[in-house]
Amino acid sequence: MSSLGELPVQVGPLSDELTYGRLIRGLRAQDIKLPEIRAELRRLWIEYGLIVFRGSRVTPEFQVDLSEVFGESEIHPVASFQHPEIEKLIRITTDTSGDDEDLIEVDGNVVAGWIPWHKDIVFTERLNHGGILHATKIVSSGGETGYLDQIEAYERLSPRMQRAVEDLEVVYHVTPIDESSFYADEKVRYLKVGAPLRAMLERDWPRVVHPLVIKQPGTERKLLNYSPLWAQHVVGMDRDESDALLQELSAFLWNIPAYYHEWEPDDMVLWDNWRMLHRVMPAPFDEVRVVERTTISGDYGFGRIL
Ligand SMILES: [Fe+2]
Structure with a gap:
């Protein structure tokens, strides 16, 4: 662990096994007023992809102010995720007694919160x-x-797969989660679709395209730019060949060791959405899990509407 600038704030690896991620202990609201601290936090975010802030006094205001160190806030495109009071936060809960939450059977177990x-x-x-x-x-x-690092994922691809995916693009579109074999490793069945996901499925989204390999803006490190969720097919490829390739890529990602954050009350987790994949593990359906998230604005410039 080392200190963050001159501050009594500790910075160190998230774990000895990971090539990405940093743990920052004890960051305070006043610390992020300092320009040199803001610059160092931005550097760590791009360099390591994932930062766990532990031991801070978390308030919604601090969460939003910290988020704005890394970029302007963006309002989420699905209004039903909106936090009831704070415009710059979305709220995701697993209170399955109401209309908002999904109830899902994952590998035979009835759960909530799984993504x-x-x-x-x-x-x-x-x-x-x-x-x-x-x-x-x-x-x-x-x-x-x-959390899963896609710079590491690209490096773990075989030379054959690195060549195969180099110039390919994938079409993404919102379709029911339990109808795709690319989306998840588990056997999934939705017992109840909550209002936010229902709103997403009912909306007429344009089909969009993202390249499978990009270079991280700023560092030029190659990364595997593939999201199993919402992936449909490879642009210009025969359907069977495309299905086989996406299935292989999804299975490849499912087998990479990932970091799983076990939440403590005052944790905040920051990630680089251009670089990292993330997911949520199943939670008991009869308990309530609530998470609140900022959205850091930006456009990586590689996507397009089909
Ligand atoms: Fe997410």
Whole structure:
């Protein structure tokens, strides 16, 4: 661990095994007023992709102010996710007693909160640059947030696969999650589709395209720009060949060791949505998990409407 600038704030690896991620302990609201600290936080975010802030005094205001160190806030395109009071936050809960939440059977277990590997808003041509997540209500088991580095994923691809995916593009579109074999490793069945997901499925989204390989803006490191969730087919490829390739890519990602964040009350997690995939592990359906997230604006410039 080293200190962040001159501050009594510790910075270190998230774990000894990971090539990405940083843990920052004890960051305070006043610290992010300093220009040199803001610049160092931005550098760490781009360099390491994922930052866990632990031991901070978290308030919605601090979460939003910290998020704006990394870019302007963006309002989420699906209004039903909106936080009831704070415009710059979205709220995702697993209170299955109301109309908002999904009830899902995953590998035979009835759960809530589960979301497979994805990039946020990959079903639009723009990818927002990231977000800061904070769990305001934690469940007794499960509900971890997983993160997977796609720079590492690209490096782990065989030379054959690196060549195969180099110039390909994938079409993304919102379709029912339990109807695609690319979306998830688990056997999934929706018992109840909540209002936010229903609104997403009912809306007439344009089909969009994202390249499978990009270079990270700023560092030029290659990354595998693939989101299993919402992937449909490879542009210009025969359907069977495309299905086989996407299935292979999804299975490849499912087998890469990932970081799973186990939430403590004052944690905030920041990630780079251009680089990292994330997911949510199943939570008990009879408990309530609540997370609130900022959306860091930006357009990585590689996507387009088909
Ligand atoms: Fe997400």
